[in-house]
Amino acid sequence: MGNLDDLVTEFLVESYENLDRLDRLLVELEKDPRDQANLASIFRTIHTIKGTCGFLGYSRLEAVTHVGENLLSRLRDGELVLDAPMTSGLLHLIDGVRGILQAIEQTGAEPDTDFTALIAELEHLNAGTSPAATAEAASVPEATVVAAVTAAIEPVIAPAPADDRASGEGPAAADHGRQGLADTSLRVDVGLLDKLMNLVGELVLARNQILQFTATQSDTAFVGATQRLNLVASELQEGVMKTRMQPIGNVWSKFPRVVRDLATTCGKQVRIEMVGKDTDLDKTIIEAIKDPLTHVVRNSVDHGIEPAAERLARGKSPEGRLLLRAFHEGGQINIEIADDGAGIDPERVKRKAIERGLITAEHAARMGDHEATRLIFLPGFSTAEKVTNVSGRGVGMDVVKTNIEKIGGTVDIASRVGEGTTLKVKIPLTLAIIPALMVSTGRESYAIPQVNLLELVRLEGEQARSGIERVQSALFYRLRGNLLPLVYLHRELALEAQAGPDLVNIVVLKADDRQFGLVVDQINDTEEIVVKPLGKALKGVRVFAGATIMGDGHVALILDVLGIAQQAGVVSEVRAGVGACASGAAARGEAEPAETWLLFRVDGHERMAMPLHLVDRLEEFPQGVIERSARQEVVQYRGEIMPLVSLAEMLGAGAGAAADPRQVIVFAGEGRRIGLVVDRILDIATEAIAVTPTGRHPGIHGSAVIQQRVTDLLDVPSLVRLTAGPAAAAGAAA
Amino acid sequence: MMTIPASTSRQLATFTLGDMYFGVEVLQVQEVIRYQEMTAVPRAPAVVRGLINLRGQIVTAIDLRRRLSLPALDADRRPMNVVVRTGEGVISLLVDEIGDVLEVEGSCFEPAPDTLVGPTRELVTCVFKLSGRLLLVLDVERTVSLDDEAALLDRVA
Numbered sequence: 055m056g057n058l059d060d061l062v063t064e065f066l067v068e069s070y071e072n073l074d075r076l077d078r079l080l081v082e083l084e085k086d087p088r089d090q091a092n093l094a095s096i097f098r099t100i101h102t103i104k105g106t107c108g109f110l111g112y113s114r115l116e117a118v119t120h121v122g123e124n125l126l127s128r129l130r131d132g133e134l135v136l137d138a139p140m141t142s143g144l145l146h147l148i149d150g151v152r153g154i155l156q157a158i159e160q161t162g163a164e165p166d167t168d169f170t171a172l173i174a175e176l177e178h179l180n181a182g183t184s185p186a187a188t189a190e191a192a193s194v195p196e197a198t199v200v201a202a203v204t205a206a207i208e209p210v211i212a213p214a215p216a217d218d219r220a221s222g223e224g225p226a227a228a229d230h231g232r233q234g235l236a237d238t239s240l241r242v243d244v245g246l247l248d249k250l251m252n253l254v255g256e257l258v259l260a261r262n263q264i265l266q267f268t269a270t271q272s273d274t275a276f277v278g279a280t281q282r283l284n285l286v287a288s289e290l291q292e293g294v295m296k297t298r299m300q301p302i303g304n305v306w307s308k309f310p311r312v313v314r315d316l317a318t319t320c321g322k323q324v325r326i327e328m329v330g331k332d333t334d335l336d337k338t339i340i341e342a343i344k345d346p347l348t349h350v351v352r353n354s355v356d357h358g359i360e361p362a363a364e365r366l367a368r369g370k371s372p373e374g375r376l377l378l379r380a381f382h383e384g385g386q387i388n389i390e391i392a393d394d395g396a397g398i399d400p401e402r403v404k405r406k407a408i409e410r411g412l413i414t415a416e417h418a419a420r421m422g423d424h425e426a427t428r429l430i431f432l433p434g435f436s437t438a439e440k441v442t443n444v445s446g447r448g449v450g451m452d453v454v455k456t457n458i459e460k461i462g463g464t465v466d467i468a469s470r471v472g473e474g475t476t477l478k479v480k481i482p483l484t485l486a487i488i489p490a491l492m493v494s495t496g497r498e499s500y501a502i503p504q505v506n507l508l509e510l511v512r513l514e515g516e517q518a519r520s521g522i523e524r525v526q527s528a529l530f531y532r533l534r535g536n537l538l539p540l541v542y543l544h545r546e547l548a549l550e551a552q553a554g555p556d557l558v559n560i561v562v563l564k565a566d567d568r569q570f571g572l573v574v575d576q577i578n579d580t581e582e583i584v585v586k587p588l589g590k591a592l593k594g595v596r597v598f599a600g601a602t603i604m605g606d607g608h609v610a611l612i613l614d615v616l617g618i619a620q621q622a623g624v625v626s627e628v629r630a631g632v633g634a635c636a637s638g639a640a641a642r643g644e645a646e647p648a649e650t651w652l653l654f655r656v657d658g659h660e661r662m663a664m665p666l667h668l669v670d671r672l673e674e675f676p677q678g679v680i681e682r683s684a685r686q687e688v689v690q691y692r693g694e695i696m697p698l699v700s701l702a703e704m705l706g707a708g709a710g711a712a713a714d715p716r717q718v719i720v721f722a723g724e725g726r727r728i729g730l731v732v733d734r735i736l737d738i739a740t741e742a743i744a745v746t747p748t749g750r751h752p753g754i755h756g757s758a759v760i761q762q763r764v765t766d767l768l769d770v771p772s773l774v775r776l777t778a779g780p781a782a783a784a785g786a787a788a
Numbered sequence: 789m790m791t792i793p794a795s796t797s798r799q800l801a802t803f804t805l806g807d808m809y810f811g812v813e814v815l816q817v818q819e820v821i822r823y824q825e826m827t828a829v830p831r832a833p834a835v836v837r838g839l840i841n842l843r844g845q846i847v848t849a850i851d852l853r854r855r856l857s858l859p860a861l862d863a864d865r866r867p868m869n870v871v872v873r874t875g876e877g878v879i880s881l882l883v884d885e886i887g888d889v890l891e892v893e894g895s896c897f898e899p900a901p902d903t904l905v906g907p908t909r910e911l912v913t914c915v916f917k918l919s920g921r922l923l924l925v926l927d928v929e930r931t932v933s934l935d936d937e938a939a940l941l942d943r944v945a
Contacts, residue, residue: 547830549830590876
């Protein structure tokens with residue numbers, strides 16, 4: 055029974071319910087043969103069963119119900135009037151259908167029993183329009199009718215017991231089998247399940263509270279009772295979680311169609327295979343991965359698998375293969391989408407990324423193949439050489455990655471040129487209750503999701519004082535030979551640290567494939583916590599992912615590891631993907647922890663720098679393409695109106711003679727692009743720097759030595775703020 | 789927020805902040821509770837005083853004094869929570885003291901006077917002339933919507 059398709063299971067449950075109703079309705083109908091509503095309802099039910107089994111490919115069942123339907127349709131139309139033989143015939147039909155359904159439920163296939171007799175009986179009843187026959191039937195005493203009917207139906211009943219024997223132990227087994235589906239499953243409102251889930255969450259919290267309290271108690275009876283409570287609560291939690299679980303097959307079920315349509319459109323042959331369809335996932339996660347997975351599947355068919363002719367030329371079978379695989383591993387769900395297509399050429403990806411200004415040529419040269427392949431996850435990357443109606447619309451793999459990461463998952467890709475591509479997605483089982491490490495800093499407790507946790511390092515005494523190295527303003531700890539950048543939680547949260555200099559607690563975390571050490575005052579316990587969202591008023595605070603209620607009823611905030619890493623600058627925000635690639639190099643000890651700077655010249659400032667990762671592109675605009683909108687210079691750029699801001703003017707050097715063409719640094723600020731006009735682009739330098747504040751200079755946040763020369767650092771956020779006015783005006787005018 | 793027909797009467801839950809007397813629609817108030825332990829949220833907008841545990845639900849507490857740019861309450865006094873249901877979810881407004889639920893007549897209604905300034909002017913929809921004092925009706929939705937401010941703080945940070 056367990057290996058039945060969901061669709062079939064649903065069909066069985068529904069049909070059993072309907073058949074039970076039919077029994078009742080038919081008996082009622084016999085009392086009042088002209089009850090049209092009743093007749094129509096019976097007709098509809100049989101019709102539905104017939105339709106569905108035709109769809110599911112149960113031809114016998116379809117044939118049987120078909121004759122029944124014919125008879126019923128004539129009854130409904132008033133051509134025939136229901137009499138006792140007909141009622142019996144219809145009841146036999148119901149029995150027959152029930153028998154087939156039971157066989158399907160138990161063996162997964164239709165029984166081999168012969169239904170010709172039943173069909174013949176129904177056809178006979180259907181044809182038996184001769185008034186004589188009807189009159190005769192009506193005139194003979196009841197007992198005779200029953201006898202006659204029984205005799206006539208003898209061969210018809212025969213199949214049913216045979217059927218039962220086939221399935222095991224006769225009627226008892228059949229009853230038992232029915233209990234398997236119809237009586238043991240019911241539909242429940244998801245809202246109710248959510249409510250239950252919340253209540254169980256509360257129960258778990260209360261249990262934790264009691265457990266903490268128990269630690270101070272010595273009464274054995276009480277301790278015993280709490281232990282039982284503990285077990286029951288855990289089991290209850292698990293049980294309720296299970297109610298929200300759905301097989302991933304629910305999402306996959308639409309893929310064969312998607313793949314077929316897409317393959318036809320692209321003129322390809324693709325076969326889809328699925329392994330692990332019944333891997334269970336939380337309903338919310340199922341919802342969240344639906345779109346990303348669809349996108350990946352479409353991508354595989356559109357870009358991965360080659361047209362048949364090409365495949366033949368490469369010695370592959372003309373039919374491409376797309377394999378979906380899902381399995382549990384280490385408390386996570388693994389989903390793999392593998393195709394045996396052309397694979398991803400890392401060199402082509404690199405070229406494309408350089409072309410699009412996503413990475414530098416130098417950076418590309420340092421990259422390994424795997425890192426290069428991962429470039430496809432960068433925003434704005436799409437290698438589709440021709441724009442098709444299925445992809446190449448700018449929504450790319452970066453969206454897939456972001457969506458998967460939003461639910462605490464990870465995405466990785468492995469590809470061999472000519473052999474195919476495998477995309478691996480790892481996602482947590484559930485979102486509602488997660489294991490977390492509790493830490494404290496500045497007298498408050500914070501929870502760190504364990505998904506992000508790699509290890510804990512505790513430095514004491516001399517080690518604490520000398521183990522931490524400083525490279526200009528950045529702090530590092532040498533973890534087994536690799537430099538681990540350190541982020542101090544109290545600094546990120548703008549709190550006072552409580553720990554002394556003799557003790558350093560480092561929580562080694564992983565954010566976006568990059569490792570960093572989070573320094574906290576104290577490391578406490580691990581706990582299962584119930585994640586609760588923060589109110590909308592706090593949506594701007596990106597260092598927290600939510601909140602939870604601790605055993606003592608106190609509210610603790612859950613740290614958003616990626617948010618902290620971004621805020622601390624460990625992972626760059628705009629080009630998180632590149633950061634990840636760079637970190638791959640760092641992990642192997644190849645690269646210095648340094649930032650890459652774009653150096654340029656502006657009137658009044660000989661050398662200025664801004665972080666390269668903030669830069670979208672470098673452009674030149676000849677005077678001719680520059681237009682004006684609401685006293686603001688603008689250009690039409692990639693389908694939007696981009697304001698051009700003269701940096702010299704912003705920094706108060708006055709408008710110099712405008713060069714032609716203008717040198718423009720394009721960067722995205724506040725959701726729209728801004729073009730920064732500079733005098734000349736000088737260079738790109740990768741260096742770790744120490745910033746010296748330069749006092750209150752609007753637009754400049756300090757200076758530093760880059761390439762052995764003093765360089766002013768552009769304060770990009772304040773610049774964006776200063777620009778917001780004219781940019782907004784330009785936007786409004788547009 | 790609303791235009792009130794002059795004839796109907798309204799029920800307002802009242803509270804004070806310093807010498808000002810405020811009211812909110814009683815239907816918007818879920819409950820009124822004593823001071824609760826709060827968990828401060830670092831890096832949050834200043835008006836957010838913290839999070840409270842309201843029977844398992846996490847509720848953001850907004851310091852109404854800060855929201856209205858009033859001086860902070862004396863350190864030895866603890867504010868009360870007026871828990872309101874809003875489009876932003878359930879939110880607690882921290883106020884000095886709780887008053888009665890008043891039934892006010894539409895005839896005492898006046899639009900907010902132009903002489904009110906600052907955030908108070910923005911957040912007060914209308915005024916009821918009671919005998920001896922004025923009751924300022926607070927627009928709860930606007931009070932708890934920190935969009936502009938949150939965005940501002942985010943940028944500064």
